[in-house]
Amino acid sequence: MIPTDPVLAYFGEQAATDPATLAKLRHELGLDQPLYLRYIVYLQNLFRGNLGWSIHTSRPVLQDLSQYFTATLELTLAAMAISLFLGVPLGIVSAIKKDRALDHFVRIFSLGGISAPIFWLAIMLQLLLCVRLGLFPLGGRVDTMIALTSPIKHITGLFILDSLLSANWAAFISCVHHLMLPATALSYRAIGLISRISRSSMLDVLGQDYVRTARAYGLPERIVVYVYSLKNSMISIVTVVGLTFGQLLQGSFLTEAIFSWPGMGLYAVKSIEFNDYMPILGVALVATVCYAGFNLIVDVLYTLVDPRIKY
Amino acid sequence: MNSKIVRIQQKMAVLGYAAHLLRRSPLSLLGMVIVLGLVLIGTLAPLIAPYPDVPYPSIRLNPPSQNHIFGTDEMGRDIFGRIVYGSQVSLTVGIIVVLIAMSVGIPLGLTSGFLGGKVDGFIMRVTDIFLSIPPLLLAMLILATSGPSIPNMMAAIAITMWPAHARLVRGNTLAIKEQSYIEAARAFSASTTRIIFRHILPNCLSPIIVQTTFDVGNAILWASALGFLGLGARPPTPEWGLMIATGRIYMPIWWWCATFPGIAIFLTVLGFNLFGDGLRDILDPRTRR
Amino acid sequence: MKAVDGVTFQIGKRETLGLIGETGSGKSVTALSVMRLIKDPGRIVGGKVMFEGENILDKDDAFMRGIRGRRIAMMFQEPTTSLNPVFTIGQQITDITRWHLKMTLKNAISDAIKKFETVGLSDVKRRLKQYPHELSGGMQQRVMIAMGISCGPSLLIADEPTTSLDVTIQSQILGLIRELRKRIGTSILYITHNLGVVAELCDRVAVMYAGKIVESAPVMDLFGDPRHPYTQGLLASLPHYSTRTERLRTIGGSVPDMIDIPSGCRFHPRCPRAKEICIHSEPELLQLDEQHILACHQCK
Numbered sequence: 001m002i003p004t005d006p007v008l009a010y011f012g013e014q015a016a017t018d019p020a021t022l023a024k025l026r027h028e029l030g031l032d033q034p035l036y037l038r039y040i041v042y043l044q045n046l047f048r049g050n051l052g053w054s055i056h057t058s059r060p061v062l063q064d065l066s067q068y069f070t071a072t073l074e075l076t077l078a079a080m081a082i083s084l085f086l087g088v089p090l091g092i093v094s095a096i097k098k099d100r101a102l103d104h105f106v107r108i109f110s111l112g113g114i115s116a117p118i119f120w121l122a123i124m125l126q127l128l129l130c131v132r133l134g135l136f137p138l139g140g141r142v143d144t145m146i147a148l149t150s151p152i153k154h155i156t157g158l159f160i161l162d163s164l165l166s167a168n169w170a171a172f173i174s175c176v177h178h179l180m181l182p183a184t185a186l187s188y189r190a191i192g193l194i195s196r197i198s199r200s201s202m203l204d205v206l207g208q209d210y211v212r213t214a215r216a217y218g219l220p221e222r223i224v225v226y227v228y229s230l231k232n233s234m235i236s237i238v239t240v241v242g243l244t245f246g247q248l249l250q251g252s253f254l255t256e257a258i259f260s261w262p263g264m265g266l267y268a269v270k271s272i273e274f275n276d277y278m279p280i281l282g283v284a285l286v287a288t289v290c291y292a293g294f295n296l297i298v299d300v301l302y303t304l305v306d307p308r309i310k311y
Numbered sequence: 312m313n314s315k316i317v318r319i320q321q322k323m324a325v326l327g328y329a330a331h332l333l334r335r336s337p338l339s340l341l342g343m344v345i346v347l348g349l350v351l352i353g354t355l356a357p358l359i360a361p362y363p364d365v366p367y368p369s370i371r372l373n374p375p376s377q378n379h380i381f382g383t384d385e386m387g388r389d390i391f392g393r394i395v396y397g398s399q400v401s402l403t404v405g406i407i408v409v410l411i412a413m414s415v416g417i418p419l420g421l422t423s424g425f426l427g428g429k430v431d432g433f434i435m436r437v438t439d440i441f442l443s444i445p446p447l448l449l450a451m452l453i454l455a456t457s458g459p460s461i462p463n464m465m466a467a468i469a470i471t472m473w474p475a476h477a478r479l480v481r482g483n484t485l486a487i488k489e490q491s492y493i494e495a496a497r498a499f500s501a502s503t504t505r506i507i508f509r510h511i512l513p514n515c516l517s518p519i520i521v522q523t524t525f526d527v528g529n530a531i532l533w534a535s536a537l538g539f540l541g542l543g544a545r546p547p548t549p550e551w552g553l554m555i556a557t558g559r560i561y562m563p564i565w566w567w568c569a570t571f572p573g574i575a576i577f578l579t580v581l582g583f584n585l586f587g588d589g590l591r592d593i594l595d596p597r598t599r600r
Numbered sequence: 601m602k603a604v605d606g607v608t609f610q611i612g613k614r615e616t617l618g619l620i621g622e623t624g625s626g627k628s629v630t631a632l633s634v635m636r637l638i639k640d641p642g643r644i645v646g647g648k649v650m651f652e653g654e655n656i657l658d659k660d661d662a663f664m665r666g667i668r669g670r671r672i673a674m675m676f677q678e679p680t681t682s683l684n685p686v687f688t689i690g691q692q693i694t695d696i697t698r699w700h701l702k703m704t705l706k707n708a709i710s711d712a713i714k715k716f717e718t719v720g721l722s723d724v725k726r727r728l729k730q731y732p733h734e735l736s737g738g739m740q741q742r743v744m745i746a747m748g749i750s751c752g753p754s755l756l757i758a759d760e761p762t763t764s765l766d767v768t769i770q771s772q773i774l775g776l777i778r779e780l781r782k783r784i785g786t787s788i789l790y791i792t793h794n795l796g797v798v799a800e801l802c803d804r805v806a807v808m809y810a811g812k813i814v815e816s817a818p819v820m821d822l823f824g825d826p827r828h829p830y831t832q833g834l835l836a837s838l839p840h841y842s843t844r845t846e847r848l849r850t851i852g853g854s855v856p857d858m859i860d861i862p863s864g865c866r867f868h869p870r871c872p873r874a875k876e877i878c879i880h881s882e883p884e885l886l887q888l889d890e891q892h893i894l895a896c897h898q899c900k
Contacts, residue, residue, distance in 0.1 A: 132563075291444070
C-alpha cells in the first residue's frame with residue numbers, strides 16, 4: 001500500500017533489524033489485514049467518531065482536526081471575502097467598460113491569478129514583504145508575545161472573531177496582521193477565476209435581447225446595467241462562488257505550510273512527509289464534507305436568484 | 312470537383328480570418344509564442360542547457376552570475392539548466408495527462424449523450440462523484456495510497472480531468488442529436504458511426520480544443536503543486552514544483568533556488584492560458600470577449 | 601458594409617406602413633436606426649430621421665431616452681428572449697410607466713392591470729407576479745404589446761411580432777393590433793415578410809430589397825398593380841388557389857450578401873427585365889404618380 005512502511009517510519013530503523021518484532025508491531029497496528037477489511041474497520045470507527053491515530057502528533061486524528069479545522073476555516077473565509085469583494089466588482093466593471101484601459105488591466109491581472117502557482121506566490125510575497133520590507137510577520141496566527149500576555153479566549157476558534165468578541169484589541173490587531181498575507185496569497189487565484197467568470201457572464205447578459213428591450217424603452221443606462229443585467233449575471237456568479245470555495249480549500253494545503261499557519265493544510269502536508277496515513281484520510285473526509293456542504297448552500301442560493309428554477 | 316475547390320477556399324478564408332484575429336489580439340499571439348517556445352526548449356533541451364544535470368559540490372548555492380544565469384542549487388547544479396530539463400518533464404506530463412483525460416472522457420461523453428437513458432444516468436453519477444471532490448484533494452488521496460511517482464501523478468491528475476471532457480462532449484452530443492439534420496441523415500439510413508464521426512464530433516471539436524489547451528496548462532500547474540508537496544516527481548528529477556520545495560529550505564538568503572522555477576511555471580501556464588483564450592475567440596465567435 | 605443604403609419613407613398620423621422584405625434585406629436595421637439603437641460596431645452614417653417635425657439624429661442621448669418607449673415604442677420578434685427572465689412582467693411594465701410617466705407604484709400597478717386587460721390577458725392580478733417563462737408565446741407577445749402602448753406612443757414599430765407564433769395566435773394578435781390602433785390612434789411601422797398580413801393590416805406598403813426601398817404604394821395599388829419586378833415576383837410566388845395545379849413560382853437566384861452587392865441596380869442579377877443600363881447605374885426612387893414611388897429603370 002504505502003511505499004514506505006509506516007511501522008518503519010514510526011518505530012525507526014531499529015525495528016527493521018528484527019523481523020519478529022516487526023511482524024508483532026504490524027499485527028498490533030492492524031496493518032497485516034487485507035485492504036477491504038481495513039476499509040470496513042475504518043468505516044465502523046468513523047461512525048463511532050474515531051478517525052484513527054496520528055503517528056506524528058501522537059494524538060487521535062479527531063482531536064487534531066478539531067484543533068486545526070478552525071484555523072483553516074478562518075483563513076479560507078478571509079480569502080473568500082477578499083476574492084468576492086474584489087473579484088466580482090472587478091469582473092463586472094471590466095465588462096461594462098469593455099476594451100478600455102481598466103478592462104485590459106483586469107484581464108491581465110486575472111490571467112496572472114489563474115496562472116501563478118499559489119505556493120510560489122506565497123513564497124515570493126513572504127520574501128518581498130516579510131523579509132525584505134519587514135511589513136508583515138513571517139508566519140503563525142498571532143504574535144507569540146501577545147499570545148502570552150493577552151491570550152485569546154476560546155469562543156469559536158476563529159481568532160479574529162474571538163479577540164473581537166472579547167475586546168482583546170492587542171490580539172485582534174496582531175491576528176489581522178498575521179492573517180493578511182496568507183489570505184491574500186490564497187485569494188489571488190480565486191480573484192482571477194471570479195473576475196474572469198463575472199466578466200464573461202456580464203458580457204453575455206449585456207448582449208441579450210432583453211437588454212436591448214430595456215434600452216428600447218428608454219430606461220436609463222445605469223438601471224439597465226446595474227439593476228437588470230446584474231441580476232441576470234448573478235446566476236453564473238453564484239456558480240463561481242461555489243467553485244471558488246473548493247479552490248481555496250485546496251489552496252490552503254499549499255499556503256499554510258509556507259506561513260506556518262496551523263491548519264488542516266499544514267497538518268496534511270506534515271502527514272505526507274511522515275507517511276502518516278490516517279490524518280490524510282481524515283483531512284480528505286472533512287474537506288469533502290465541507291465542499292459538499294458549501295455546494296448545497298450554493299444550490300439553495302440558485303433558487304433565490306433564478307426564478308426559473310424550482311425545487 | 313467544384314465543391315472541393317469551394318471547400319478549400321473556405322478553409323483558406325477561415326485561416327485568414329484566424330490570422331487576422333490573432334493579429335488583433337497581441338496577447339493571444341504572445342501565448343502562442345510562449346507555447347511554441349516551450350515545445351522548442353523541451354525538444355532541444357540537451358542542446359540548450361549549458362551544464363549537465365549532475366551535482367558539482369564545489370559550486371553549491373552560487374548566486375546568479377555570468378556562468379550560471381540563475382545561480383546554482385544546493386547540490387551545485389545549474390538552475391537554468393535544470394529548468395530547461397524540467398520543461399521536458401512538465402510538457403510530457405501536461406500532454407500525456409490531457410491525452411489520457413480525453414481518451415477516457417470523450418468516448419464516455421459520446422456514449423452517454425448518444426445512448427441516453429440508464430447508461431447516461433450511470434455515467435453522469437460517476438462524473439458527479441468525481442466532481443464532488445476538489446481535484447487536488449482527489450489527486451493527493453490517490454497518490455498517498457499509490458505512492459508518489461511521475462506515472463502515478465499523471466494518472467491521478469488525468470482522473471480529475473476526464474469528467475469535464477465527458478460533460479462537455481455529452482452536452483454537445485445532446486444538443487446536436489436533437490437537431491433536424493440528424494433526423495435527415497437517419498432518413499437516409501446513415502449508420503450510427505457515420506453520424507458520430509461526420510456530424511457530432513466535428514461540432515464538439517472547437518470546445519474540446521479550447522478546453523484541452525487550458526487543461527495542459529492546468530495539468531502542469533497541478534503537477535508542480537503535487538511535486539511541491541512531495542507527491543509527484545521524486546528527487547533528483549528536475550521537476551519545477553519539486554525544485555521550489557527543496558529551494559524553499561534555503562530561503563531567504565539563497566533566494567534564487569525557489570524563485571526561478573516558479574517563474575518558469577508561471578510563464579508556462581500563462582502561455583497556455585493566453586493561447587487558450589485566443590483559440591476560444593477564434594473558434595467560437597459567439598463567446599468572443 | 602452598409603446594411604441599409606438609401607431608405608426613404610414616411611408614415612403619416614394614424615397610418616400603418618408595412619415594410620416588406622426578405623430576411624437580410626435590412627428591415628430590422630432600418631427599424632433600429634429609427635430608434636437609434638444601432639450598437640457598436642455598427643453606426644448610422646448619414647441621413648435624417650424626422651419625428652414630429654424634428655430630426656432626431658441630431659439630438660442627444662437624454663432626448664432619445666425620453667422618446668424611446670414614450671413617443672416611439674418598439675416591439676420585437678422573439679418575445680421569449682426579449683423579456684427579462686428574472687423579473688416579473690409586472691415589474692417590467694411598471695418600470696416603464698414609472699420612469700416615463702413618473703407614476704407612483706400604486707398608480708403604475710393599476711395602470712398595468714388596465715393595460716394587460718386591454719391586450720386580452722386573463723387573470724391579470726395574478727399574472728402581474730408571474731415571470732415570462734410562465735407564459736405562452738402568445739401571452740408573452742401580448743405583454744410586449746402592452747408594454748409598447750403603455751405610454752401612449754405616436755409611433756409603434758412592430759418588428760415581425762407574429763413570426764414566431766403559430767397561425768391561430770397570429771390572427772388573434774393581428775386582431776388585437778387592429779383594435780388598439782382604432783382605440784389609441786398610433787401610427788404603426790409594421791415590419792414583416794408575410795404579404796398576407798400586410799394586405800390585412802396596412803394602409804401603405806414599402807418593399808425593401810438588399811438595403812434599399814424599391815417600391816412604395818398604398819396597399820391596394822401595390823397588390824393590384826405592382827410595378828417593380830421584385831414586387832411582381834413576390835406577389836406571383838404567393839400560392840393562389842386557382843393555380844393549384846401549377847408549380848409554385850419563385851424568383852430565381854438568392855438575396856445578395858451585403859458584403860458583395862451587385863453593381864448598378866441591386867436586383868439586376870435576378871430580374872427578368874434587366875438590360876444594359878441596369879448593370880451599370882442604380883435607379884433612383886421616382887414618383888410614379890401621387891402615391892406610388894418606384895426605383896427601376898425599366899418601368900416608367
